[in-house]
Ligand code: CP
């Protein structure tokens with residue numbers, strides 16, 4: 001296996017296809033070990049700092065349990081718990097934490113902040129989501145696809161919805177690096193930034209992946225192997241965009257009709273979660289009161305239906321984060 005020891009994990013485009021495949025395949029090994037109760041304390045005696053400027057369920061839980069299973073400790077620092085960015089610069093915080101901890105996870109707003117942490121900490125830094133990228137999610141997602149499909153060869157992943165957010169941009173670029181065809185259906189104004197499209201095309205030219213970015217849902221989903229969607233408003237988005245997003249994105253809702261349009265009875269449905277598929281959330285209720293809709297990016301029927309692999313995907317956050325931690329910080333050889 002390739003060694004990445006000491007490297008940070010800030011965005012997937014810092015890695016080659018082979019390196020990403022190492023992380024994906026090792027995810028499977030670690031899942032197997034966990035399921036069989038085989039100990040895997042690759043981070044024995046290490047201490048990890050988990051920094052969260054934004055809320056999290058899966059990423060926080062996955063880092064915490066992964067640390068524990070790997071024999072490390074993990075300390076959670078939420079928004080406002082430390083001086084970061086308020087009374088102390090990101091650079092100074094990085095230097096302090098780097099002298100006490102063996103690795104740092106950061107979830108926040110700006111990619112620049114996670115890059116600054118990595119430049120000054122002297123220990124591996126892992127990006128747990130920024131406005132731009134969500135790389136730990138990518139290892140879980142592409143592992144989930146490989147686990148379900150058995151192969152990446154000749155496979156197409158279609159992303160539908162707000163295609164300017166972190167997850168959409170990352171799926172496009174990571175899929176292109178790995179040689180998977182990536183289709184995106186989104187309104188023109190919510191399609192990936194041209195620079196992201198160019199980066200994806202650069203990798204696609206090398207890997208043989210075919211990219212399609214269109215407003216036409218039918219064209220994007222026809223014979224696709226997977227449909228992926230994400231929330232219509234990401235963390236940090238201003239509430240003033242709600243109305244226009246809903247109006248623009250309703251035709252892009254993942255529903256039964258869309259699954260039929262794929263003409264693929266084996267199509268699978270992914271979502272990084274959390275998802276607005278019913279009214280059992282505060283935000284879901286507020287949107288219903290304001291705009292009269294009971295579901296947003298995915299219908300409850302599809303979310304809970306046979307094509308959905310969303311809970312396998314969520315569980316795989318644990319195994320994939322463990323893989324990233326082990327390969328960048330662990331004693332795996
Ligand atoms: N998918 C994901 O990152 O979920 P959390 O926001 O719960 O961490």
Ligand code: NVA
Nearest residue numbers: 165167234235272273
């Ligand atoms: N695009 C979403 C992903 C959440 C995991 C957000 O940034 O809020």
